[in-house]
Amino acid sequence: MSRDPKVWVTAIMTLMIYSYLWKENPAYRLAEHVFLGLAAAHAVVLTWDTALLPRIHNDIIAQGKWQFVLFGLLGLLMYTRLTSAKWSWLSRYPIAISVGYGVGYSLAVLPRPWLIQVRNSFRDLWVVKNGVFQAQATFDEWVFFICLMTVLSYFFFTVARDLKFVRGSSLIGRYAIMVALGAAFGNTVQGRISLFLGRLQYLLIDWLGFVI
Amino acid sequence: MSIWERFDRIDARWIYLFMALALILPVLRPIGMPMSVNPQLTQPFYDWIEKELPPNSLVIMDAAYSGGSAAECDPQMAANFRHLMKKGHKVVLIAQWELGARLSKNVVDAVAREVGAVYGRDYVVAGWRAGGTPWMRSLQDDFWAGMTGVDIDGTSLGEFPLMQRLKAIKPDQVAGIIIYSAGSPGISTYTQFFPEFPLYVGNVAVQVPGNMPLLQARQVLGMLSGLRGAAEYEKLIGEPGRATKLMDAQSVAHMLIIILIVLGNIGYIVKNRQKSA
Numbered sequence: 001m002s003r004d005p006k007v008w009v010t011a012i013m014t015l016m017i018y019s020y021l022w023k024e025n026p027a028y029r030l031a032e033h034v035f036l037g038l039a040a041a042h043a044v045v046l047t048w049d050t051a052l053l054p055r056i057h058n059d060i061i062a063q064g065k066w067q068f069v070l071f072g073l074l075g076l077l078m079y080t081r082l083t084s085a086k087w088s089w090l091s092r093y094p095i096a097i098s099v100g101y102g103v104g105y106s107l108a109v110l111p112r113p114w115l116i117q118v119r120n121s122f123r124d125l126w127v128v129k130n131g132v133f134q135a136q137a138t139f140d141e142w143v144f145f146i147c148l149m150t151v152l153s154y155f156f157f158t159v160a161r162d163l164k165f166v167r168g169s170s171l172i173g174r175y176a177i178m179v180a181l182g183a184a185f186g187n188t189v190q191g192r193i194s195l196f197l198g199r200l201q202y203l204l205i206d207w208l209g210f211v212i
Numbered sequence: 213m214s215i216w217e218r219f220d221r222i223d224a225r226w227i228y229l230f231m232a233l234a235l236i237l238p239v240l241r242p243i244g245m246p247m248s249v250n251p252q253l254t255q256p257f258y259d260w261i262e263k264e265l266p267p268n269s270l271v272i273m274d275a276a277y278s279g280g281s282a283a284e285c286d287p288q289m290a291a292n293f294r295h296l297m298k299k300g301h302k303v304v305l306i307a308q309w310e311l312g313a314r315l316s317k318n319v320v321d322a323v324a325r326e327v328g329a330v331y332g333r334d335y336v337v338a339g340w341r342a343g344g345t346p347w348m349r350s351l352q353d354d355f356w357a358g359m360t361g362v363d364i365d366g367t368s369l370g371e372f373p374l375m376q377r378l379k380a381i382k383p384d385q386v387a388g389i390i391i392y393s394a395g396s397p398g399i400s401t402y403t404q405f406f407p408e409f410p411l412y413v414g415n416v417a418v419q420v421p422g423n424m425p426l427l428q429a430r431q432v433l434g435m436l437s438g439l440r441g442a443a444e445y446e447k448l449i450g451e452p453g454r455a456t457k458l459m460d461a462q463s464v465a466h467m468l469i470i471i472l473i474v475l476g477n478i479g480y481i482v483k484n485r486q487k488s489a
Contacts, residue, residue, distance in 0.1 A: 021228050039311070046310050051342045054360035101346070113403040113431060120429035184421040187437070191284065191417035193235070193465045194439035197458045198283020200235055205454075212239060212457055 001209050011207040014199050121148055147176040214486075216479040227472065234468045238460040245463050247447060247456070250437070252427070253420075254444040257412050257434030260388070261295050269387035270377055271296060273305045273320075274402075275312030281394035281416045285312075286319050287442035287455040288414035289392050293320050295449045297329045301387075302374055306359075307340040308348065308397045313364055316392070332372035339364030348401050351381045383408055390414065399423060403431045414441065 002008065016031035059065045074094050081091040123145060127137040154173030159166050204210045249255055265271070273293070277285040296303055305320060307313035317337040329335055338359045341347050350358040355378055356369055369375040378385055388410040393399050395416075402411050403426065410433055415423060417438030426432040436445060439462065442455035 022225065043310050046313075046340065047342045049366065050339055050362065050364065051360060054362050054366070058361045059357070105345070109404045112407065113400070116407075116431055117425050117429045120425075180421065184418075187417045187420050189466070189469055190440065190462065191438050193462055194284045194417060194458075195280065196283075197235060197239070197439065197461055198286075200239060200461075201454055201458060204236075204239060210240065212242070 002207050007207055011203055014203060018199075146172070151176050214482075216482045219475060219479050220483065230468060231465060234464045235461045238464045239458065242457060243460045243464075245460050247443060247459055249444045249448060250441075253435045253437055254441055254448065255434075257292075257436060258295070258445060258448040260410065260412060260434060261292070261299060261301070265299070265301060265387055268300055268302065270302045270304065270374075270385060272381060272386050272389045273303055273316070274308055274389065274391040274393075275305065275316035276308040276398040277315070277392055277394035277416070278309050278311035279315065282315050284416045284438045284442070285392040285394060285414055286315065287439060287453060288436045288445065289316060289319050290323050290453065291442055291445040291449060291451075291455070292390060292414065292436075293323050293335075294327060294451065295445075297324065297327045297334060298449075302377070303335040304374070304378055305335065305337045305339075306351070308391075308401060309394075310340045312392070313337070313340040317364055333374055336369070336372050336374050337364045338369070344397060345401055345405070348397075349405055352405070353380055355380050381406065381409075388412065393419065395419070399426065399432065407431070 002011075013031050013034070016027040019025055020028040055068060060068050074097070077090045077094050079091070080087045080089075082088075121144075123141045125138065125141050125145060127134040127141060129137070150169050150173035152173070153166060153169040154177065156166075156170075161167055161170065201212075205212060249258075273289065275285070275289070293303060303320070305313075305316055307316060317339075320335060320337065321331075323329070324331065324335065331337075338355075341359060343350070347358060356375070359369065361369055363369060363372070381389075386409065389402055389406060390412045391399055391402060392414040393416070399411075399413055402409065411431065412434045413423065413426075413432050414436045415438070417440070420435065420437045423432065423435065427435055436442060439455050439458060442453075443459045446453045446456045
């Protein structure tokens, strides 16, 4: 069994969190609040140590990049939201700048990744490699093509569903979506079990000292 | 009361208990179940580092995860980092998530001690900075300025020989990017702003189906899926670690869930038939 107090604290906190599986209890709530407080404090300290102080020392004082002071002051205007209505309107300026920057940036760069995927959806439905017909690859491409078209038809709302072709197509699309959701659920189960296994190995190996 | 009605009313805590046993017993007494390597996800990742990276390449690693997903991402990072160090490549680690910075440093420091990698010469942990995507974008222009000139512990980047090779994240300085992602910000930062780089992903399993279109479109060239992906990578590099040891437990738990789902559906059908009879 570990003699490191840090390991003990971690192990006990883990057990406190897992106690929720039995029922809601004060130990769980205490661990939850401690975690939230620590995470917030960690972010503040990290920002202060690795972003603000080096920016002041290295950029502003050492290199004379005084524009950082201007933008720092602009950022501080965000906190006027916490003051009276007389001053809180000032917070709109840094928000307006950051929103404008974000929207402009997104419009400039966001379409590209999606368009690459749209381009990738145009597939060769008769796959020949080095002069040899590839049956498996051709089958895969047809499955992809049929799923893509039928799922799109499922979300195509301008044509009435009473048309037989549209109804059949959207039904296949619905099954394709169900298969995808099943795959997602399976991966979610895998992920959740992995997380528990991570805690389990900590408790068994690091805390209790089992040799596996 | 029939057995199916009993199943229907079973206290969820019994299922937790069965699940805990299904996980604990194989961890304590491994069965040694066989494990295959995914040819679409894991194999290309391994091949890239093993065969395609030019000698002495510099790779950026990004720890975009926190404690909640460390069980999946830590073993992935450990296996990749071990492989990169053994092949003589260099790594600069950044983090889009603040907790990821410290977690990942613990991971790579532990591996570095085992393989004899030297901090500053073979790898540097630059860490996390506030600023989100604009901060990441700034690293393309001036990495040192974006990192405020210091590493995660506040040591000047000028003290590390490795950092003389990295002035900006540009293709002439960086051979590729590996991101360990548990959510947002994460992979999209690179598909949007760094499309010119070979991008490889260590993913939490939950995200894998959603990211498959990226793999299909070759925006991502290889992917590790959760703890299973880490175990596969450990197998490929011939160094089974903790992920490999936990795979038996993972498989047994999956079997239990499959059995429970099948039983649940049989019960549902039987109950409906009894009602309609």
